Amino acid sequence: MTIQTTSPSPTGDSDLTVRARTSVLADLADRISGAVHGPDDAGYDAARCGFNLLSDHRPAVIAVPSNRFDVAEAVRFAAAEGLRVAIQATGHGPGPSADGALLINTSEMTDVSIDPIARTATVGAGAKWAPALEQAQRHGLAPLLGSTTDVGVVGYTLGGGFGWLGRKYGLASDAVRSFDLVTPDGNPLRVSATSHPDIFWALKGGGAGSIGVVTDVVIDLFPVTTVYAGNLLYSAEDAPEIMRRFSEWAPDQSEDLTSAVTLMNFPPLDIVPEPFRGKSFTMIRGCWSGDLDLGRSVIDEWRNWKTPEVDMWAEMPFTAADAISMDPTDPVPAMVTTEWMDELTGEAADILASRVLPSPGAMPLILFAEIRHAGGAVSRGAAASPNDRGRDGTFLLELASIVPDPQLALAVESALRLTREALAPFVTGAAYLNFLEGEEKSERSTSAFSEANRRRLAAIKAALDPENRFCHGVSLV
Ligand SMILES: Cc1cc2nc3c(=O)[nH]c(=O)nc-3n(C[C@H](O)[C@H](O)[C@H](O)COP(=O)(O)OP(=O)(O)OC[C@H]3O[C@@H](n4cnc5c(N)ncnc54)[C@H](O)[C@@H]3O)c2cc1C
The missing domain is CATH 3.30.465.10 (Uridine Diphospho-n-acetylenolpyruvylglucosamine Reductase; domain 3)
Known part of the structure; x- marks a missing residue:
């Protein structure tokens, strides 16, 4: 029996009749020790949804393997049935929609x-x-x-x-x-x-x-055990000046430091702590993993240049490293895109500041722009890697948005696209694969390879x- 693989219906259902589908699912369920879910099963929605709520795919079948033998059985089953195969662990980086495919949800394989x-x-x-x-x-x-x-x-x-x-x-x-x-x-x-x-x-x-x-x-x-890490929060208005300063300062830094300049529009939500809620900042963030006193003196260069509004750099156990980026842990509807940059020019800094930070009274469509300083071992590894294009650049740009209402999806998508288009003369055109999602993951991924x-x-x-x-x-x- 063959499940349609190329043209799933809008609901993601295959051509199988309900009876045939039930028998196919029972066949797979007999072969693996983990769970198998069809679209009519109670566990289907929980198994198809992941961290990024914009990924609303409807696979024909979901296998939740308990071990590698289950994975092999599920993949053989897909081969026999002519099914496309998609893989999901946490759902942080969904690819093109898995409608009509076999989804292998690995979330139970946590050893x-x-x-x-x-x-x-x-x-x-x-x-x-x-x-x-x-x-x-x-x-x-x-x-x-x-x-x-x-x-x-x-x-x-x-x-x-x-x-x-x-x-x-x-x-x-x-x-x-x-x-x-x-x-x-x-x-x-x-x-x-x-x-x-x-x-x-x-x-x-x-x-x-x-x-x-x-x-x-x-x-x-x-x-690595104890690090010196955190954020300096400066006013949003300082963004162009701080990005220019960062573009000159970062390349001189030791490889003990991985840092970034981040333009952040904290959403006006209860989960965001009060000093940040609904406000925009320019942040110098990062992690120093060498001698701690030396790390403090390196960040003092920023403090001495200008006193930040909030200073969160501190010695911390590396187990607390989540405190650097303060990423959300509850699922969110998110969009992300990326560019590798050889340099961060003044023109690029101005484009980012004007497109990411909202004008007074306007709602920001981009949550943050983060420019991570690369180089060091990131660059050295490029030649031996398949994703060699771009990763020897000096900076990696990530643009990310939350889509609070599905009606805003188009507006958010265009804000990200137009920002990338405006930056085109100042970037390499190479994508960083981990910051591609959805259709963009398949459309732009080859740009990461020579x-x-x-x-x-x-x-x-x-x-x-x-x-x-x-x-x-x-x-x-
Ligand atoms: C809040 C947040 C913070 C992030 N921070 C960073 C960061 O600092 N640095 C960075 O590099 N990236 C970062 N990312 C991007 C993240 O690394 C990618 O989205 C990554 O693909 C997520 O993997 P996952 O398994 O958690 O997500 P999933 O969506 O479950 O998987 C992503 C993709 O990986 C593939 N995949 C997953 N498991 C397997 C498998 N077992 N076998 C084969 N293929 C598989 C599939 O193609 C799948 O579509 C971040 C993403 C988010 C949402």
Whole structure:
């Protein structure tokens, strides 16, 4: 029996009759120990929804595997039925809609174990950074997580993974020892630098969701415990001046510091603490992981230049690193986009300030623009990585919006697009894969690869997934 794969109905239903679908679902349910949900089942909505509430996909079938054997069975089932396959762990980075596909929801595969001697963590497909960080810190070690411990380790790592230790230790994808992969034809493979090196290379920042399901990853851990980190909040009006100053200051900094300048419009919501609620700021944020006194003196350069309205930089255990970005943990309807920049010019700074910070009385459509200082180990890792384009640039721009009302989606989408278009003369045109979502993830992902790498990735993809059934992640073709 074949479930329609190319033209799902607007509801995401396949051509299957209800009776046929019931029998197909029962067949899959018999083969795996985890749950299987069809659109009529009570657990369907909970299993299809993730962190980003804008992703409202309606898969034909959802499998919630308990282990890698379940994943292999589900993938073989999809191959036999001719189903497209989408993967979701936390739903922080949804790709193109999974309507009518088999969705593999890995959220039950949350095992984390630490080997303090080898300085590695073995992490299951559905685990978030929080338990990996917490367990690693018991041994004085840290993984290369990003701005929030709420994101999934595997999805983050497959897309690169640029966090607050990035300039010192590189992207998370640079620090992978091996992946356990279920290929699109349902075969389990252990891939590493010595076993299937081509696939290993592709997964290290190139193939999220496109060449199989990663069931476990073994990552390196680094000796980081106490850091000097936080935010300086300056007035929104200072944004053009602060961005210009940051563009000259940041490139001189040690790799112990990963920092960013952020234009932030805090929403007028109860969950936002009072000093920030409904206000806009220009923020200097980051994390120093070297000698703490030296770190304090580096941030003093900003304090001595101008006293901030709020000063939140402090010594903190790395377990508290979520305090740097203060990302939301409850699901939100969000849009995000990105550009790599070789430099942050005065013109680009002015465009960002005028388009992101609201004029008096206007509602901001962009929540924040963050320009992270890259370079250091982020740049050094570029040549060996599939996502080599852009990542040797000096700055990474992320633009993010919340869509509080579906009627505003079009307005928010155009605000982000028009800002990118205005910035076009000042950016490289290369995307950072982890900051692409929805259709943009498939439309722009090849811009992250040099032509030689794109061809190599396309060849790996063609060998593993000739029918392109894994078409809901990064596009390699
Ligand atoms: C609040 C917030 C903060 C963020 N901060 C950072 C940051 O600091 N640095 C950074 O680099 N990124 C950051 N991101 C982006 C984030 O890393 C990506 O969205 C990432 O893809 C999320 O992975 P996930 O598994 O949590 O999400 P999901 O939406 O569940 O997965 C994202 C995609 O990854 C692929 N994928 C997931 N699991 C597997 C698997 N087991 N096998 C194969 N493919 C898989 C799929 O294609 C899936 O569509 C942030 C995102 C948010 C929303």
